[in-house]
Amino acid sequence: MSEKAAVIYIGSSALYLKIGEKRADNMKILESLEYPLNLGHDTFKKDKISFEKVDETCRVLKGFLKLTDEYRIEKIKTVATTAIREAKNRDYILDQIKVKTGLQVEVLDDSEEKIHIYKGMSKKLKKLGLNDQQALMCYIGTGRLGVSLYSKGNIKYNQNIRIGSLKLSELLGKIQEKTDKFYLVLEEYLRSFTYMLQKSFPIMNISHFVVCGKEIEMIANLCEVEKEKESWYIPKDKFQNFYDQIKDKTPIQLLNMYNLSPEKSEILLPAMAIYKTVFNFTQAEKIIAPFVFLVDVLLYDTLYSEESRGWNDVFVENTIISAKSIGEKFYYNKKHAEVVTGFTLKIFDGIKAIHGLGDRERLLLEIAAILHDVGKYISLKRHYYHSYDIIYASSILGLNNKEIEIVANVARYHSAKSPNDSDVNYRKLATEDKVLVAKLAAILRLGDSLDRSHIKKFEDLKVNLEAKKLEVIGYSNENTLLEAWTFEQKSELFKEVFGIKAEFIKKRVK
Incomplete structure (x- = not known):
């Protein structure tokens, strides 16, 4: 059957x-x-x-x-x-x-919705032979806008903005009744989001503009473009000409001119204004609109679950790339982050018997290790507070809102202060998430302590888990007194969470 x-x-x-x-x-x-x-x-x-x-x-x-x-x-x-x-x-x-x-x-949540859409768009770009190209990907929903930079098969930068075609119409609708130049109001309102995009994305030559959403299907039909290879292609001049035709029209006029439903006539101009704003951010000569809709992506994933899991593995790499891009934005110490990440994951892998966590939690720990020090961009004083704020406010591709909050909390507690219900950020977490944050923060503290000097003194690290003790063995011929002292200071949370003592042992490299 x-x-x-x-x-x-x-x-x-x-x-x-x-x-x-x-x-x-x-x-x-x-x-x-x-x-x-x-x-x-x-x-x-x-x-x-x-x-x-x-x-x-x-x-x-x-x-x-x-x-x-x-x-x-x-x-x-x-x-x-x-x-x-x-x-x-x-x-x-x-x-x-x-x-x-x-x-x-x-x-x-918004992040989960975008993950499904970007997976579908990435598959289409591969089919269209654009997987080695650079493109700005844009997904406009009725309430949200997602913009990502696709580069050589990976998504490096992404930004989710709380604005969509219907939300924009509802937000500014009353102004439309007072002016026949409503499009100018839309363009002025969207200008602030252009500034946000310029801050979020590096300035570079983006030659392809790829979009999806229900609105682009309507726009493609109204622009009278033909479907080709499971996509619409809308030339920039055709798009601009159509925008000029409708920009001073009311929803009632659009309804009568194009035989649209009241709902579609209401969102047409806001959708066009949003696309135009993002389109002008690129040097693309046309809009590429592959047939990607949320319901289709979900149905495909349900029927082809094994293939879907394979794409999820691909997106793990995109999640790591996204985190590193955030680190670069806030001038993180890349070398230190890499060393701490390596040490932290080695400890995580060596104590599976006592933490009981899986691959997803390992990924959250990896992201926290990459970004644990980004708060230093704001201030060296209590930088971990600022790390929490930056991570919590960031869009990390592949992580949902709950996971981002967990990562932010792990970074918040990587230093001296322990997780405590007196902190609002920790108190509002579900009980199981509080335990997870404590486990991951305890492991991250050990990994971070081993690069206290930020110069990678250890050539190798081994983890030996015994019944009553965890031995972390570092191989180095350098003076590691600072690292040994920091390890001892930071190991208290580990003992509190896991019930065993963590001990650092130095061995010389032969």
Whole structure:
């Protein structure tokens, strides 16, 4: 029997259902439904979604489930993004959906949403032969904007901005009623984000502009461009000409001119203004818009889980690259970070029997080790506080918001102060995350202590775990009294967390 799966996506402007079947060569779409329902209007205007719309959502979801029953689908993944994620009554909504439909909705945070999209875009770029090129990748949702620099198969820089086509329309909509030059208001408002991009990305010649999102499909059709190789290509002059045609039009005028729905006519100009702002940040001559939509990526990952895990491994490398890019931005000591990371991971790998952690936690520790000292960019005094603030406020590709908070806390406690509930940043963590932060911080402290002088005195490091003791053996012919003293000072947290003493032993290199 062929394997089938379904994905239900509760978006900001519509509800989607896709049913797919796994084939040897590619995924076959069996059903694709879209039900317009503007949940984002409620969230972005009132901070809450009305229960009238919740009832309508549940009614539509029940209809979706009837169709999945007809196909005898057992694998059903249900996700939601910005509209539900940012609604103040989110918990009540999710409870009502579960009670009335039986569906458990997974609310993707902004970072998780972008990870899925960037995975899909990276696959497409490889197919298009652009995997060795440099491109600015842009994903515009109704509530968020994600921008990343794709370079030779990796994503080096990325930035998530809390602005999207619908959110921008709701935010500035009242001004539109007072001017016939609303596009100038949009352009002026977006100028501050251009400044943010200039700060986030290095100045360089970016020759390709790759975008995806529901809005670009609409724009491509209105620009009357043909589909080629699973992508739309919109020349810059054609895009600019269309922008000039619509920039002084109202949503009602756009609705009548292009036979659009009220929802689409409302977001068209804000979406065009956002694309134009980012487009002008590049030297690209056209927009490349591959067919990448969140629901399709999720459906493919559900059906081809092994291949998806392979791409996840690829994205681990992108996560490390992203962290190092943040370090470079804040002028971190790259050599020290590399040495500390190497020592820290060696200790982590050598004590698996007592920490009980896996590959994902190892990655979080690696990112914390890379960025533990970035706070020195702000001040040497209590730099670990500043490291926390920088990491917490950063977009690290491949990590969700919870993981970024864990990494920030590990960096916060890599120095002298121990994790304590008197600290708000630690107190607000879930119990299991508090334990994880303490474990990772204890290990990072040992790794950091072994490069106290920042000149890499040890040629090799070995870890010997015994029943009542951890021996960390450093091989060096140099004077390591400072490192030995620092190790002793920093090992107290390790003993408190793991219940055994960590002992440093120096051996000479033969």
